[in-house]
Amino acid sequence: MKLRAFFEAITPFLEGRASHDETSRALYGAPEGGTHASDKDARRLAIYGRFCRIHRFEILEKLYPHCWREVRERHGEEAWEALVEAYYRSHPMRAAEMNANGARLPEFLASYAPEAQLPGWLPELADLEWWEWEVLVAPDREEEGPRPRLASTVELRPYRYDLVGWLDAKSSERPHVPESRESLVLFWRDREGNCRREKTSSLELLVLKALHEGLGLDRVAAEAGGVSLEALRETLSDFIAAGIALNPTPLPTPS
Known part of the structure; x- marks a missing residue:
């Protein structure tokens, strides 16, 4: 498989937009005898996918602890998971500095919160939390x-x-x-x-x-x-x- 085709197949999986099964099929071929042609590689891919998912959640939970708490306490863990996955579908991770990938959550929540019936003040709470982080790490000039x-x-x-x-x-x-x-x-x-x-x-x-x-x-x-x-x-x-x-x-x- 050429490098371009490899990244076209694996990127949606690492961003949470494709399942492990369909990605394994694209990379390693159809299952043979109930297992993938390269079962060991498929298992490794699953581990790497879990790490990527953990990182996506950790970024937002670190930057927006109060938003995380409010969504989970008011609407349950499933609501927070749906929010995180929807955010990264709209804003895939591209920045090398990990926390920079969470910068657009306040903007995203302005449209997502009403649709998901989340509190109307949640976008402003996210903005406040983002600026707490931004000011903390800003360079001195x-x-x-x-x-x-x-x-x-x-x-x-x-x-x-x-x-x-x-x-x-x-x-x-x-x-x-x-x-x-x-x-x-x-x-x-x-x-x-x-x-x-x-x-x-x-x-x-x-x-x-x-x-x-x-x-x-x-x-x-x-x-x-x-x-x-x-x-x-x-x-x-x-x-x-x-x-x-x-x-x-x-x-x-x-x-």
Whole structure:
């Protein structure tokens, strides 16, 4: 068998789109006397197929542990297995970095969740979990400059549900579903290398705007109205201490 034909036969099996029996027939010929012409190779193929299936599941279970838990607890193990297999049918594993193959689950769930009668907030939960991972492994790209600036790992994501409050609640006190309330969640990696995420306040959003656009806090305070410059400076100091912002020079002391 030529190499191209071999990969055309084995790839659907390794991706979970073809059965072991039909793949063995394509590779080794029809069974003879109840066994495959190359029975040993067929058994090895089955083992390799199981490893591939395990890897597909492990990637999503590692990246999306809360989604995994919610689907299994609400709809059973079969629902999770169906979700995983459907995802990889739509997005076969192509990336050499294994976890990158799970990147499109939030996008996939946006259409799959309603069809499978899964919770409507599940795509957003997946998005939150993906960004926890993305921020954790993001490379540092910090550049020195004359002004305070955002750290390179900072990401701000909008959600229609209070997922942070829901996840942070004690399991015994956690509501059955997250509250339907719009929120902006800030993700970043702290100085110890841990992923952090918190809901942002209106004051914090003003400081984020100043850092992102390179604006002075005095200008932001004047444009916002009703916000003190001192409060903005205190928030910026908190950002620097948390690793959200970088400050190459000491902050000016208020006169």
